[in-house]
Amino acid sequence: MTLMDGSGRSSLSDRLAFLRSGGETGALIAERDWSASPIGPISAWPQSLLGALGMLLHSPTPIVMLWGPQGVMLYNDAYSVFAGARHPKLLGSNVLEGWPEVADFNAHVMEVGLAGGQLTYKNQELVLYRNGRAENVVMNLDYSPVFGEDGA
Numbered sequence: 283m284t285l286m287d288g289s290g291r292s293s294l295s296d297r298l299a300f301l302r303s304g305g306e307t308g309a310l311i312a313e314r315d316w317s318a319s320p321i322g323p324i325s326a327w328p329q330s331l332l333g334a335l336g337m338l339l340h341s342p343t344p345i346v347m348l349w350g351p352q353g354v355m356l357y358n359d360a361y362s363v364f365a366g367a368r369h370p371k372l373l374g375s376n377v378l379e380g381w382p383e384v385a386d387f388n389a390h391v392m393e394v395g396l397a398g399g400q401l402t403y404k405n406q407e408l409v410l411y412r413n414g415r416a417e418n419v420v421m422n423l424d425y426s427p428v429f430g431e432d433g434a
Contacts (some may be wrong), residue, residue: 285404295343298324304339310370311335319374320352322408334428346377347428353377353392366412384408391425401425 300314316358317323321331331349333358338345355377364371368380377392378385384432394401402422410417 288340300332300336300339303384304336307357307359307362307370307373308339310373310422311339311356314374316374318326319354320376321349321354328369328431330428330430348388348392348395349428351392356381367414368412381410383411395427398427400427411420 296373298312301308308351311324315323316327318398321327334347337352337381338347339358341358342360344358344364346355346357346361348354353376355375357365362373372380377388381388391401395402401424403421406421406423408419408421410419411417
C-alpha cells in the first residue's frame, strides 16, 4: 500500500523506500545531499531514474548507470566491489572524471548511449586503477540506454 500526500502523489519517503533495502550503496544514495550534483536533489529525480535505480540496486550483478549528459555514476553493491578503493568516492561522480584512465572508452559509451544506441563488448581488455595500481582486466560489457520521461 502506498500512502499519498495531499496532492494525490506518494510522499517522498514512500517513493524512496526501495533505497532502504538497496544495500550499503542504496543507503549511501539515500543519505547523500544531491542538490549540488548535476542530477539535482533526490526529491526532484524523475520516476524513470528511480525505477532504473531500484532495479540495479537489487541486482546481484555489478551494474553502473550513467545518468545525464555528464554520466553521473549510480551503482549497486556488486559494482562497489568492482570499483575497489575508488568506492565510495566514485558514487555520484561523472564517469569521465571517475575513471580517467578509460575516459576515451567511456566517452564513446556516453555518445552512443545518449543517442539511444546500445553497445556490446566481449572480452574487452582495459587497464583500470581500482586499488592504486594498474590492473589488466578482461570483461564482457553491455550498455543500453535508460530513457527519461521526455523520451531522451
